[in-house]
Amino acid sequence: MKLGLIAGNGRFPFLILEAARAQGLSVTVAAIREETDLGIEDRAKADAGVTVHWLSLGELSKLIDTFHKEGVTQAVMGGQVKHKQIFSSIRPDWRLAKLLLNLRTRNTDMLLGAVAKVLGDEGIELISSTAFLEPLLAGEGVLTARGPDDEERKDVEYGLGVARAVAGFDIGQTVVVAAQACVAVEAMEGTDAAIERAGLLMRSLEEEEAGEVSTLRRHLTVVKVAKPKQDMRFDVPVIGMRTVEAMVRAGATCLSVEVGRTLLFDREALLRRAAEENIAIVGVPQAE
Secondary structure, three states: OEEEEEEOEOOHHHHHHHHHHHOOOEEEEEEEOOOOOOHHHHHHHOOOOEEEEEEOOOOHHHHHHHHHHHOOOEEEEEOEOOHHHHHOOOOOOHHHHHHHHOOOOOOHHHHHHHHHHHHHHOOOEEEOOOOOOHHHEOOOEEOOOOOOOHHHHHHHHHHHHHHHHHHHOOOOOEEEEEOOEEEEEOOOOOHHHHHHHHHHHHHHHHHHHOOOOOOOOOOEEEEEOOOOOOOOOOOOOEEOHHHHHHHHHHOEEEEEEEOOOOEEOOHHHHHHHHHHOOOEEEEEOOOO
């Protein structure tokens, strides 16, 4: 079997590539010029079982033609494609332009779901992006040396309600909470940027008050969820070292993720770094 890999940014595509090759699959990578790490070329040069084809975000027809020529009948999406790209100067080809015109809304689910349908109609099945990475999915309970304290647990409980409501509208997957108040909501900017925005807001309060004692605890808790009807073929929640470092910079002390629907990249290093900064990470059950 030859697997098609639609590669966005970050390490996600590389992890899928390594896992697929470990299972003996040949991989055809559709690398997105605006997103994919150039290191994918070096990986392909070292392995005859990997081929890379570069294309623009707007070239849906070229993606389909490439997979057809390579004999790809199953494909996986891995790596983020920044949602703000829909407002960029990239010109869609006729196939993508037609797809965009027929969308009621241009959120992630609608856009990628429509792309998945077009691929399916062309005989290319889009499979779960976690198909080769299930060991990286978050488990239940406290994942770090320290668990959330009472205040952090209250923030997690409150944050879950807010985050799930926001995710239901496909706006974002993350909220940042302090003292059971929502400090930041993720939108197109992404999780790490939302965390840093929350940190800037808290620091601005400290500067304004010049050391006065707050009546409310200001420790930040980050709550990340999947969508209520998460399509595991794309936009699966991911936590990596960059997220933990963003939390460190923002002064966040607790992170909540959903069991079985959040990927933890560089798991051991991530948990070790969290322990160094006394950050609690907890896996919570999915909403019923």
